[in-house]
Amino acid sequence: MQFSKRLAIDVLNVALSTGGDYAEIYYQDKTSHKYVRRYRRVENISSTNIRGVGIRIIKGTQQSYASTSDLSRKNLLSLAESLSFAFEGERKLSVSSLKEKKFKKISPIKKAHDSMSDEEKVNYLKRGEDAAFNYSDKVKDFSGSLLEQDEHVEVFNSEGIYYQDDRVRTRIAALVIAEENGNFQSDFEGPGYTKGLELLDEIDYVEMVKKVAKNACDLLNAKESPSGEMPVIIGNGFGGVLFHEACGHPLEGSAISDKLSPFADKYGEAIASSVVTAIDDGTIANAWGSESVDDEGHEPTKNVLIKDGVLTSYMLDRFTANKMGENFHPTGACRRESYAYTPTTRMTNTYIANGTSKVEDIIASVKDGIYCTSFTGGQVDPSTDQFIFTSSLTYKIKNGKITELVKPVSLVGYGYDILKKITMVADDLALGPGICGASSGSVCVCVGQPTLLISSILVGGAGGNK
Amino acid sequence: MKVNFNKYFEIFKERDIFPSLISISNSKSTSVSILNGEVVEQKIADGFSISSDAIYQGKRGIFSTDHADKDTPLLMADKIIESARFGKEYKAEYFLQEKMKYHRLSINKNFVPATLKELRDCALKLYSEFKSLDPRITTCSIDISMTNIEQEKANSYGIKAKYKINAYLGSISFICKDKDDTRSGSCSFYSLKDLKDIEEKAHKEVHKALHEAIDFFYxxxxxxxxxxxxxxxxxxxxxxxxxxxxxxxxxxxxxxxxxxxxxxxxxxxxxxxxxxxxxxxxxxxxxxxxxxxxxxxxxxxxxxxxxxxxxxxxxxxxxxxxxxxxxxxxxxxxxxxxxxxxxxxxxxxxxxxxxxxxxxxxxxxxxxxxxxxxxxxxxxxxxxxxxxxxxxxxxxxxxxxxxxxxxxxxxxxxxxxxxxxxxxxxxxxxxxxxxxxxx
Structure with a gap:
């Protein structure tokens, strides 16, 4: 325990003095280390430490939140008092003791971040750098990075419980920039897990970098991509950013409870083609988006959002579930980047489940379209559900066969529309890590899906109509 | 939080860390969020950060944190040395060594601070004015915040500078519905003066945003x-x-x-x-x-x-x-x-x-x-x-x-x-x- 229980009780009682229904203290101590090789040398080894507290009060359908890194008793009591003035009323609750709640650890760590020296880590990245420059003289630059996060969280609330959690994450990444006759192209890959340095043993970094270098060099000769409406095959793994952007965000509690989502009143209705089953699963051991307990004390769940095309669940936290009514409960996905952010419902590891089709059959079924195998990210307007995501590796398909690599394209559409246009889902589910930015900051998430076919989607390429 | 730069520079120098640059930022903000005329969140944020950038044995070391207490100078020195061990070669010339004149700028002399209640009233007033503009507005959220940021930098050659800014920041996002079509719009604005000024800016921007959202039906x-x-x-x-x-x-x-x-x-x-x-x-x-x-x-x-x-x-x-x-x-x-x-x-x-x-x-x-x-x-x-x-x-x-x-x-x-x-x-x-x- 790093935060005093006695102080927590006093702060909670001050916060509850104007009639709050619930109060909570979130203490976070997080250290991030980043090792970066670039320009054929160590660019930097940097570290950041944040340590602070967020205090939240909920009263009915309102909440107030304060954050500070000044952890003195005087400052915390004063902040709790200022925060309580957001409400007017008489005390309804008080806290006299706090009992620890234990959670099952779902992401065991085999090798702690201090089990390797800086020298060994830098040399690990150097092997990737050598592989990139040896691949081709068209490789202009390589950036390899190793990110280590060690986070300790303690939460105390007015229900008289407290818990603590340690979260260890590791991510290794490679970016290669290729150049020919003034034309630059790049590719990136960055696997990440809620685990320690065992990740470095499990990944063949050299092979990964060679693949990234090949993609960057191949793109130098890629033709302009086609444009207009066409059938699109989305590759497995990070292709799941489609579901994340188009459907995941509009199914988050804040969008649903405030009726800002097109899915707000669709509970129990068919919102997708019958081949679609979609899940937010915070229970996957060691996955990038997994945590043993969320940021308000709920265990993660395997939450089936869409079953055979029918909307079966939302993602909810304490505040948004309250707003939805007594039939709705938190789903263990209340998250935040740091103590400076008010927590809210966020995705964990969100994916479309395996279907029954084979990848080769999906490709063979497309007469004239594209196959997107790698993505850089995307975004959505949750109120209209319009999304964009960018495919960095895109191939043309003609008469059921992959023909040529084309330049990156954007895919644009409405989530509710695209869900109905998914006609085939393969059996090759894979997950990919990403950083998702929204109102409670940037959090680690996995996106995922098997290879699937969308019968028609708007594609933005400079090569004119297909 | 107050920081005694000299204390840091002394400890750094004792550890052979020279030259160095320290940057601090103190920020305070209060904000109110309303949705469809109801206050949904009120927030007080008290932010601090301190970062250092220095040379140790010819290499660059960097570190940042969000708290400063009696142990921080030593912690920073340790972390700089750790970071510099494999850091890139760095030259003392990358640190400013001679005093230079800074432009004078007073953009905040007329700033009038507001209380949380005044922010709340301002947001609610904007909501009722905006909602009455068009019956097709179904959802509207408004965020208004008052922010004060003080940034200070100093390096071990005795060069120092400080910059302070107070601002009101606002944003309005809304959804309009017309039978089967839904459109959204948003705008953001700021003021370096007072709440009246931010209200005027909000009116100008939101009219434009609403006009566009409605145009895009169908x-x-x-x-x-x-x-x-x-x-x-x-x-x-x-x-x-x-x-x-x-x-x-x-x-x-x-x-x-x-x-x-x-x-x-x-x-x-x-x-x-x-x-x-x-x-x-x-x-x-x-x-x-x-x-x-x-x-x-x-x-x-x-x-x-x-x-x-x-x-x-x-x-x-x-x-x-x-x-x-x-x-x-x-x-x-x-x-x-x-x-x-x-x-x-x-x-x-x-x-x-x-x-x-x-x-x-x-x-x-x-x-x-x-x-x-x-x-x-x-x-x-x-x-x-x-x-x-x-x-x-x-x-x-x-x-x-x-x-x-x-x-x-x-x-x-x-x-x-x-x-x-x-x-x-x-x-x-x-x-x-x-x-x-x-x-």
């Missing part, structure tokens, strides 16, 4: 082909913000800029002139850069010709030239605020000149749709068809695609309708031969 795509396109100030500034990093001197020195060796050469259309204007009173005004080098006004691109790169102290030293106050922590150059030279035509005159084309008023997908290295982009957008020289029907679900170098080269003319955007002051810009994907 809008449809346009045929896929190349068009003459007028980019609104907002959409052009979005694109420009991804173009500027390629003008960083450090990128050029690392052979990663497509503008390497192009100083004094034509890199854009003759119609384009961009000036770096850090002293324009705005929320992004700046008096000094990351390394404490004073900022200054200068021509970046004049009549399409690249006048200078964006220099940090590091990149300027590498070339033996004077820095121009654009340094960032990475050593790359960046612009805090710029001004694009406006044209002589009104926006209507530009429409007439285009005859048949497209007016793009909004671009989205910027976090993934532009490759900052290759400058290729493919972004969803919306706007209006220009027909027979006039703004015509609203157009949505289209994608604008191309390369930013081509966009800058294909500028035909600029309007006189300058607007302040995050990046600076920019007018609408007419560009020929732009690929649009739609129907």
């Amino acid at each position: 809008s449809k795509p346009i045929k896929s082909k190349r068009y003459k396109v007028i980019f609104s100030p907002e959409s052009f500034s979005s694109l420009l913000s991804f173009y500027l990093p390629q003008l960083s001197a450090l990128s050029m020195q690392k052979h990663l800029s497509c503008f390497e060796g192009k100083k004094g050469e034509q890199i854009a259309s003759k119609a384009l002139s961009i000036k770096v204007t850090p002293f324009e009173p705005s929320i992004n005004s700046s008096l000094y850069d990351y390394s404490l080098v004073p900022t200054k006004e200068f021509d970046l691109i004049k009549n399409g010709v690249l006048q200078d790169y964006l220099y940090s102290l590091e990149s300027a030293n590498n070339e033996g030239v004077k820095p121009n106050g654009c340094g960032t922590s990475s050593g790359e150059g960046a612009v805090s605020f710029l001004t694009i030279r406006k044209g002589r035509s009104t926006l209507d005159q530009l429409f007439a000149r285009v005859k048949n084309g497209l007016f793009i008023t909004g671009i989205s997908g910027l976090n993934s749709g532009i490759d900052e290295q290759t400058l290729q982009f493919s972004l969803p957008c919306q706007g209006y068809e220009i027909k027979d020289g006039k703004k015509d029907r609203a157009v949505s679900m289209i994608i604008v695609t191309g390369n930013l170098k081509d966009v800058m080269n294909n500028i035909v003319a600029l309007a006189d309708d300058v607007n302040e955007e995050m990046i600076g002051k920019t007018p609408s810009v007419l560009v020929k031969n732009v690929a649009i994907s739609g129907q």
Whole structure:
């Protein structure tokens, strides 16, 4: 325990003095280390430490939140008092003791971040750098990075419980920039897990970098991509950013409870083609988006959002579930980047489940379209559900066969529309890590899906109509 | 939190860490969020950060944290040494060693602070005024915050500078519904004065945003082909913000800029002139850069010709030239605020000149749709068809695609309708031969 229980009780009682229904203290101590090789040398080894507290009060359908890194008793009591003035009323609750709640650890760590020296880590990245420059003289630059996060969280609330959690994450990444006759192209890959340095043993970094270098060099000769409406095959793994952007965000509690989502009143209705089953699963051991307990004390769940095309669940936290009514409960996905952010419902590891089709059959079924195998990210307007995501590796398909690599394209559409246009889902589910930015900051998430076919989607390429 | 810089420098020097730069930021903000006329969240944020950048045994070490107590100077010294062990070779010349004059700027002398209750009342008043504008507004959220930021920097050569800014920040987002169609809109605004001023700015921006959202009901795509396109100030500034990093001197020195060796050469259309204007009173005004080098006004691109790169102290030293106050922590150059030279035509005159084309008023997908290295982009957008020289029907679900170098080269003319955007002051810009994907 790093935060005093006695102080927590006093702060909670001050916060509850104007009639709050619930109060909570979130203490976070997080250290991030980043090792970066670039320009054929160590660019930097940097570290950041944040340590602070967020205090939240909920009263009915309102909440107030304060954050500070000044952890003195005087400052915390004063902040709790200022925060309580957001409400007017008489005390309804008080806290006299706090009992620890234990959670099952779902992401065991085999090798702690201090089990390797800086020298060994830098040399690990150097092997990737050598592989990139040896691949081709068209490789202009390589950036390899190793990110280590060690986070300790303690939460105390007015229900008289407290818990603590340690979260260890590791991510290794490679970016290669290729150049020919003034034309630059790049590719990136960055696997990440809620685990320690065992990740470095499990990944063949050299092979990964060679693949990234090949993609960057191949793109130098890629033709302009086609444009207009066409059938699109989305590759497995990070292709799941489609579901994340188009459907995941509009199914988050804040969008649903405030009726800002097109899915707000669709509970129990068919919102997708019958081949679609979609899940937010915070229970996957060691996955990038997994945590043993969320940021308000709920265990993660395997939450089936869409079953055979029918909307079966939302993602909810304490505040948004309250707003939805007594039939709705938190789903263990209340998250935040740091103590400076008010927590809210966020995705964990969100994916479309395996279907029954084979990848080769999906490709063979497309007469004239594209196959997107790698993505850089995307975004959505949750109120209209319009999304964009960018495919960095895109191939043309003609008469059921992959023909040529084309330049990156954007895919644009409405989530509710695209869900109905998914006609085939393969059996090759894979997950990919990403950083998702929204109102409670940037959090680690996995996106995922098997290879699937969308019968028609708007594609933005400079090569004119297909 | 107060920080005694000298204490840090003394401990650093004892540990053979020299020279060093310490940056601190103290911020306080109070904010209110309302949704459909109900207060949903009130927030008090008390932020602090301290970071140091230093040389240990000829190599660079860096560290940052958000708390400062009696142990922090020693912690920072340890972390700098740890970081520098494999850090890049770094020179003392990358730290400012002689005192320089800083521009005087008082943009906040009339700032009137408000209480949380006054912020709440302001947000609720804005809501009731906005809601009455159109019955099709179904959902509206308003955020108003008051922020105070104090930044202070000092280095071990005795150079020190301080900058303080108070501001009100606001944003309004809304959803409109008309039978089967749903549109959303949003706007953001700020004031360096008082709540009355932010109310006036809110009115101006929200009318514009609402007007556009309503226009887009039942809008449809346009045929896929190349068009003459007028980019609104907002959409052009979005694109420009991804173009500027390629003008960083450090990128050029690392052979990663497509503008390497192009100083004094034509890199854009003759119609384009961009000036770096850090002293324009705005929320992004700046008096000094990351390394404490004073900022200054200068021509970046004049009549399409690249006048200078964006220099940090590091990149300027590498070339033996004077820095121009654009340094960032990475050593790359960046612009805090710029001004694009406006044209002589009104926006209507530009429409007439285009005859048949497209007016793009909004671009989205910027976090993934532009490759900052290759400058290729493919972004969803919306706007209006220009027909027979006039703004015509609203157009949505289209994608604008191309390369930013081509966009800058294909500028035909600029309007006189300058607007302040995050990046600076920019007018609408007419560009020929732009690929649009739609129907």
